[in-house]
Amino acid sequence: MNKHLISAADLSKDDALLILDTAEELAAVSERSIKKLPTLRGRTVVNLFFEDSTRTRISFEAAAKRLSADVINFSAKGSSVSKGESLKDTALTLEAMGADAVVIRHGASGAPHRLANWVRGSVVNAGDGTHEHPTQALLDAFSMRRRLGSLEGRKITIVGDVLHSRVARSNVLLLATLGADVTLVAPPTLLPVSVGTWPCEVSYDLDAVLPKSDVVMMLRVQKERMNAAYFPSEREYSRRYGLDRDRFAKMPDDAIVMHPGPMNRGMEIAADVADSPRSTIVEQVANGVTTRMAVLYLLLGGESAQ
Amino acid sequence: MSESRAVLEGPDIHRALTRIAHEILERTKGADGVVLLGIPTRGVTLARRLGERIEQFEGVKIPVGSIDITMYRDDLRLKPARPLGHTELPPDGVDGRTVVLVDDVLYSGRTVRAALDALNDLGRPTAVQLATLVDRGHRELPIRADYVGKNLPTAKSEKVKVFLDEIDGRDAVELIK
Numbered sequence: 011m012n013k014h015l016i017s018a019a020d021l022s023k024d025d026a027l028l029i030l031d032t033a034e035e036l037a038a039v040s041e042r043s044i045k046k047l048p049t050l051r052g053r054t055v056v057n058l059f060f061e062d063s064t065r066t067r068i069s070f071e072a073a074a075k076r077l078s079a080d081v082i083n084f085s086a087k088g089s090s091v092s093k094g095e096s097l098k099d100t101a102l103t104l105e106a107m108g109a110d111a112v113v114i115r116h117g118a119s120g121a122p123h124r125l126a127n128w129v130r131g132s133v134v135n136a137g138d139g140t141h142e143h144p145t146q147a148l149l150d151a152f153s154m155r156r157r158l159g160s161l162e163g164r165k166i167t168i169v170g171d172v173l174h175s176r177v178a179r180s181n182v183l184l185l186a187t188l189g190a191d192v193t194l195v196a197p198p199t200l201l202p203v204s205v206g207t208w209p210c211e212v213s214y215d216l217d218a219v220l221p222k223s224d225v226v227m228m229l230r231v232q233k234e235r236m237n238a239a240y241f242p243s244e245r246e247y248s249r250r251y252g253l254d255r256d257r258f259a260k261m262p263d264d265a266i267v268m269h270p271g272p273m274n275r276g277m278e279i280a281a282d283v284a285d286s287p288r289s290t291i292v293e294q295v296a297n298g299v300t301t302r303m304a305v306l307y308l309l310l311g312g313e314s315a316q
Numbered sequence: 317m318s319e320s321r322a323v324l325e326g327p328d329i330h331r332a333l334t335r336i337a338h339e340i341l342e343r344t345k346g347a348d349g350v351v352l353l354g355i356p357t358r359g360v361t362l363a364r365r366l367g368e369r370i371e372q373f374e375g376v377k378i379p380v381g382s383i384d385i386t387m388y389r390d391d392l393r394l395k396p397a398r399p400l401g402h403t404e405l406p407p408d409g410v411d412g413r414t415v416v417l418v419d420d421v422l423y424s425g426r427t428v429r430a431a432l433d434a435l436n437d438l439g440r441p442t443a444v445q446l447a448t449l450v451d452r453g454h455r456e457l458p459i460r461a462d463y464v465g466k467n468l469p470t471a472k473s474e475k476v477k478v479f480l481d482e483i484d485g486r487d488a489v490e491l492i493k
Contacts, residue, residue, distance in 0.1 A: 035402060
């Protein structure tokens with residue numbers, strides 16, 4: 011394992027499987043009455059969030075606390091950042107406080123990479139701009155593995171706003187490492203130019219791909235990043251790329267539906283599809299804590315890597 | 317050059333486990349309310365074997381599980397993060413039971429200390445006992461075993477390695493100088 015977790019591409023197949031296997035063992039901790047392990051006692055984890063996030067921050071906080079680490083939450087609103095402090099100065103402040111790990115969410119792609127050069131502790135990328143969100147990919151892979159077993163040769167379809175999605179990029183990289191076959195489905199305007207270099211297939215026709223998918227992952231239409239006309243209307247997007255009941259019926263009987271949340275019900279996913287027993291959306295939240303515990307344990311649990 | 321010498325062979329291990337199984341039955345008055353918890357990896361195999369023997373002798377099936385102690389170790393920071401073992405409690409848990417921890421080698425006692433901490437987070441047993449195939453001495457904590465397969469005087473520089481058929485394809489205990 012590397013010292014930092016910045017990109018899903020940093021993980022070898024062995025690393026990824028080690029994280030997933032560790033998460034598998036840690037899942038039992040969430041089910042017992044004392045949901046705490048003493049492993050990271052005396053270690054400090056800083057949650058450095060420059061962008062709004064509820065579930066990811068809470069998930070990292072719960073994960074660190076279940077491992078007995080001290081957690082310091084730092085959000086850009088109402089902090090020295092709103093007074094104009096630079097990322098580097100913020101990093102040096104955290105360094106002086108003795109942070110063993112910094113979990114960073116930032117609007118700029120590449121911010122965690124810069125941060126890693128400035129702090130001595132481990133840096134965990136919790137989402138940087140439209141670049142990557144590796145722990146989301148890990149928790150998605152973990153959720154798939156729990157439902158389907160090994161991911162080797164599985165057909166995974168990721169649908170929606172790939173252009174703005176750090177979740178999609180991290181998932182494609184990680185799932186390819188784990189031996190799955192990934193197909194991206196999106197309107198051409200919502201695919202990045204470089205998609206041809208990604209280890210996956212691309213399709214514009216959801217109905218053709220659905221019947222041979224083991225997993226269908228719907229991405230959120232990120233209205234806050236929609237500053238140009240990427241598609242004619244929400245209604246048209248929903249009709250061509252939304253997962254409604256009819257499309258759901260075309261999927262194989264044991265295929266599962268995923269969504270990283272938060273969902274736009276009725277837009278990219280119909281409410282009764284999201285609530286069906288074959289949807290893992292609620293499980294994904296619980297699995298997020300478990301997977302992040304595994305990441306924090308593997309980065310911080312042993313001797314400090316230099 | 318390291319040389320290894322077998323101190324217990326297959327039949328010796330067999331006899332030691334048979335005796336421990338009888339001792340557990342005797343001490344716990346028929347193994348009523350007993351749960352065997354093995355410490356991975358080889359402790360789990362030994363716990364299973366003990367469970368089978370007790371069932372054979374008394375016709376009672378006693379719950380067997382495993383308890384991983386990695387997250388409770390006191391030397392985690394001396395090595396890179398280790399992969400975790402498997403913890404599996406019997407369906408009825410350990411509350412109100414007599415737990416017999418099973419390990420292959422008892423040495424510093426630190427593993428058992430960690431197991432007691434782990435057990436504390438999993439429930440509240442009535443009593444906790446310890447069974448070990450080999451006690452090689454050199455305790456660093458006030459811990460002793462209730463059931464011992466063989467007391468083996470060793471030097472600190474020596475290593476004791478246990479081989480079990482289910483994992484290693486043969487039964488033996490070797491002393492490596």
